[in-house]
Amino acid sequence: MLLTIPNVLTKDQVAKCRAAIDAAAWVDGNETSGHQSALAKNNLQLPESSPVAQQMGNAILDALGRTPRFIAAALPLKVFPPLFNRYEGGQEFRTHVDNSIRAMRDSNFRIRSDLSATLFLAEPDTYDGGELVVQDLYGTQTVKLPAGDLVLYPASSLHHVTPVTRGARVASFFWIQSMVRDDGERTLLFQMDGEIQALSARLGADDSSVLALTGVYHNLLRRWAEV
Numbered sequence: 001m002l003l004t005i006p007n008v009l010t011k012d013q014v015a016k017c018r019a020a021i022d023a024a025a026w027v028d029g030n031e032t033s034g035h036q037s038a039l040a041k042n043n044l045q046l047p048e049s050s051p052v053a054q055q056m057g058n059a060i061l062d063a064l065g066r067t068p069r070f071i072a073a074a075l076p077l078k079v080f081p082p083l084f085n086r087y088e089g090g091q092e093f094r095t096h097v098d099n100s101i102r103a104m105r106d107s108n109f110r111i112r113s114d115l116s117a118t119l120f121l122a123e124p125d126t127y128d129g130g131e132l133v134v135q136d137l138y139g140t141q142t143v144k145l146p147a148g149d150l151v152l153y154p155a156s157s158l159h160h161v162t163p164v165t166r167g168a169r170v171a172s173f174f175w176i177q178s179m180v181r182d183d184g185e186r187t188l189l190f191q192m193d194g195e196i197q198a199l200s201a202r203l204g205a206d207d208s209s210v211l212a213l214t215g216v217y218h219n220l221l222r223r224w225a226e227v
């Protein structure tokens with residue numbers, strides 16, 4: 001499932017983040033690539049070890065923790081510390097698939113990438129191109145979102161970023177290991193969660209069917225989750 005999540009960061013938080021990262025030292029994006037994606041990738045990134053990237057990455061993790069739609073959709077177990085990228089002057093990231101396992105440099109931390117995420121940090125009218133194009137089971141989806149909004153998509157998907165021909169596309173990107181590995185199971189849980197919330201708003205949280213369906217949701221989660 002490909003899903004957009006609006007307003008993960010407020011415009012004010014985006015502005016503060018941009019002020020901090022725009023002033024930091026950017027390097028060739030191939031620092032973090034796997035072998036195949038290194039051929040496809042032409043952009044800039046903040047190094048994983050950059051203090052500004054770490055500080056802003058933590059602010060994004062805090063914001064994700066306060067975003068119910070992200071929690072419900074991703075059912076996150078571990079989130080890779082957010083990284084930051086920038087494309088300008090024709091830069092692009094041609095078709096690739098993300099590495100299945102991501103390890104953090106100089107640490108034991110590693111995750112299985114179930115979901116990939118891009119948090120847009122530039123307004124769409126400030127640059128041309130830079131669409132994230134994701135191939136999923138239902139065809140190709142093209143994503144270019146307002147600053148502060150996030151797109152979540154299966155890390156198993158082939159995807160690319162089209163050349164940026166005017167301005168600069170700045171974003172944070174990261175991977176999530178979900179408690180529920182299977183995209184189909186996770187999608188069913190997300191749909192069920194949404195319908196239970198809607199029923200609860202109509203009938204009240206103590207309605208017997210709402211309670212029973214909440215039980216079914218948790219019993220499915222118990223069956224499918226690894227923690």
Ligand SMILES: O=C(O)CCC(=O)C(=O)O
Nearest residue numbers: 085098118132161171173
């Ligand atoms: O810039 C993006 O939106 C995606 C970046 C990406 O695909 C990657 O770093 O693997």
Ligand SMILES: [Fe+2]
Nearest residue numbers: 096097098159
């Ligand atoms: Fe990617």
